[in-house]
Amino acid sequence: MQLTRRDFNRLAAASAAFSAVPRIVAQSTPAPSQKKTRYAAVGLGLISVQHFMPACRQSSMSEITGLVSGHPDKARRLAAEYNVPADSIYTYENYDEMRNNPNIDAVYIGLPNGMHAEYTIRAAKAGKHVLCEKPMTTSVADAEAMIAACKQADRKLMIAYRCQLEATILKARDLVQTGALGKIQGAQGAFGFNAQPGIWRLDRKLAGGGPLMDVGIYPLNTTRFLFGEEPGDIKANSSVIDHDGRFDQVEENLAWIMKFPSGITASYNTTYGAQMPGFLRIFGSKGILTLEPAFGYEGTHLVARINGPSRGQPGTTIDMPSPDKDPIEFVHEADYFANCIQNNLPVGPSGEEGLRDTRIMMDIYRASGRT
Amino acid sequence: MQLTRRDFNRLAAASAAFSAVPRIVAQSTPAPSQKKTRYAAVGLGLISVQHFMPACRQSSMSEITGLVSGHPDKARRLAAEYNVPADSIYTYENYDEMRNNPNIDAVYIGLPNGMHAEYTIRAAKAGKHVLCEKPMTTSVADAEAMIAACKQADRKLMIAYRCQLEATILKARDLVQTGALGKIQGAQGAFGFNAQPGIWRLDRKLAGGGPLMDVGIYPLNTTRFLFGEEPGDIKANSSVIDHDGRFDQVEENLAWIMKFPSGITASYNTTYGAQMPGFLRIFGSKGILTLEPAFGYEGTHLVARINGPSRGQPGTTIDMPSPDKDPIEFVHEADYFANCIQNNLPVGPSGEEGLRDTRIMMDIYRASGRT
DSSP: OOOOHHHHHHHHHHHHHHOSSSTGGGGSOOOTTSOOEEEEEESOSHIIIIIIHHHHHHOSSEEEEEEEOSOHHHHHHHHHHHTOOGGGEEOSSSGGGGGGOTTOOEEEEOSOGGGHHHHHHHHHHTTOEEEEOSSOOSSHHHHHHHHHHHHHTTOOEEEOOGGGGOHHHHHHHHHHHTTTTOSEEEEEEEEEOOOOTTOGGGOHHHHSSSHIIIIIHHHHHHHHHHHTOOOEEEEEEEEOOOOSSTTSSSOSEEEEEEEOTTOOEEEEEEESSSOEEEEEEEEETTEEEEESSOSOTTOOEEEEEEOOSSTTSOOEEEEEEOSOOTTHHHHHHHHHHHHHHHTTOOOSSBHHHHHHHHHHHHHHHHHHTOO | OOOOHHHHHHHHHHHHHHOSSSTGGGGSOOOTTSOOEEEEEESOSHIIIIIIHHHHHHOSSEEEEEEEOSOHHHHHHHHHHHTOOGGGEEOSSSGGGGGGOTTOOEEEEOSOGGGHHHHHHHHHHTTOEEEEOSSOOSSHHHHHHHHHHHHHTTOOEEEOOGGGGOHHHHHHHHHHHTTTTOSEEEEEEEEEEEOOTTOGGGOHHHHSSSHIIIIIHHHHHHHHHHHTOOOEEEEEEEEOOOOSSTTSSSOSEEEEEEEOTTOOEEEEEEESEEEEEEEEEEEETTEEEEESSOSOTTOOEEEEEEOOSSTTSOOEEEEEEOSOOTTHHHHHHHHHHHHHHHTTOOOSSBHHHHHHHHHHHHHHHHHHTOO
16 A cells, blocks of 8 residues: 555644654654664764764664674774674675574665665665665666565665654644645745765765755755645756866756646755755745755754734744754654554655655756756 | 946946945046936836835935826826926826926836836937836837837936845845855845735736746846846746636746856746745855845845855854835935936946846746746
8 A cells, every 4th residue: 555645744744733742753652661673774974873873872762783884893883882793783795694683673774875775675685674865866767676675575665854754844834734824836945065075975876966866855855745746847957167076977056946736836956066054935825934944954943924814914923943953853763764663654755755756856857958 | 339247347346346325326426516317207106106206305316307197186296296397297198298398307117017118219219318117128129129219319228227236236246256255156036925916017918927027037137137147048937826817917926947157056936926025045155145135125134154264164244234225225226327317327227238137037938838
């Protein structure tokens, strides 16, 4: 049974109404005594070591019980820190032997984008559930193969769309979906940063693309999530301005527009050539909603201005800083998936959700003249 | 001799360096005793009566000496208020007789867009200089005819791009053009409002188009002005969401993207279906500039955050509310043109400038599937 966005919206809305924190997790009530979901962290880069793994340490539902790395020293050091036994440390070569390890339920894929598909598929074949970082992967074919592999192995697949579990973004969706903002007419989003030379994100094979796949995906996914609609009329421009070697393989700048079936016209910017703080603004016939900062780890901020009941009458302002700072957002992410696994619940930010974004990003590249 | 944007940039930069207020006017030093430029206000709608005419009353270089209206009562009332003699009140029928009136130097065209061309051309033929509200007109052919008529009559033509004379926007241009923001990579702009039923702006014949021509033109023109480049790769989506009769003739929503020759990727939104305060954000490799509010009569606000000299070092913030509120912006506009006339100076926001925007707006409509 495929879970539709509508189903997920209903589930999440119900959970949000039930209890504010932890939000999504509240869709069921796990007994405090139940066993934790045991993750192996695959790839020991920044996002694993500084975000996901410390989050698991703070969680009552998730823990780190395995490590996968090409750097034995780093793995040993982190194994000591997280009490991971030596026989639960894997390399990329003996990764598949994880199938014989009953102390690992799931993997967290924190690898460069171009490796997501292979290590998701191998994990599913080894009988593990997969929480895979965004972007899901670098091609539509890969995304489809990842979904098929998890389905065949009867394992759950979640794409780490952290923002879909974030309190201000759930509030934004609530304001959109309940009609508090009236009919949504337009949206503007942005996210980017000035990339340092030499990072893997500039390598086409590892990254799949430039800032669109890395950070442009945030406003793209979030608008789809808020509106509950799938966009079309995708048009895009890209450019490289800095011919300093950074952008020999991926785009530096990209602007694109999409139109949603209800008529919402949305525009977006992303870049690897300038600071571009996360920004999202939604224009409704009854009010405006701004998320700024919108997508970062270090807290978001929602301000919604709802018009008064008629012209000239005072309106309402909702000012909501995100209640949670890093790493709590990652605790929610780990625990949301743990809850799905433990209670056999459908996953909201599913592989299908990642596939949809992958298709759209490929359409954006095609529309911009990059392939 | 055609004045290029570069020439104008140089003139304006020189004037800005010379004296902050009045900025553009300072490009020459009119003697206090010189005679004022005498305007006839054509069309006695809000923009004339509440903005341009009161501004002339505050000016030492501009004054109202004629009125053109289809409403005799309103004209008589305003004539009394502004000491306009009865023989300087015209209707749209006897408008051309203005040629025999030596007490009128120029006209200010505050009519609906679809009437700009006719009344500009007739004014030029009557020997008057023309300050025409934006958008210049509703077709490229009209814009060309307006330029030709003024050229043939040896009369000056200015399009009322008030923002090009505005202190925060001149500061923004300075930050862009001096490289203080580094290499500009991207831009996002927006401007729109929720249109009341029945206004002429919803009538295709009078308005020429919807929010793009009325308010979308602000971020369009301002980015061209800031960057000093002419955009291409124009792509657009438009929609009508509210089928309540307002949008039978013009678009309700429009999002578009353009790419400038240097590689700047820019995205824009406009609407007549929601509040959409003027907004402009420029992303440079060395800093970010935000104008918010950006284009309104009631003051603008510039905030620029310039990065520190290297990563981790403190940066600089420039926080500049516009020094002038309505109607001072209109005084600058009236006086800038008065100065051009009195001292035979080239006009920065010229007919050619208006023609360029007209071409781009027609390209945007074509790209959106509207014609």
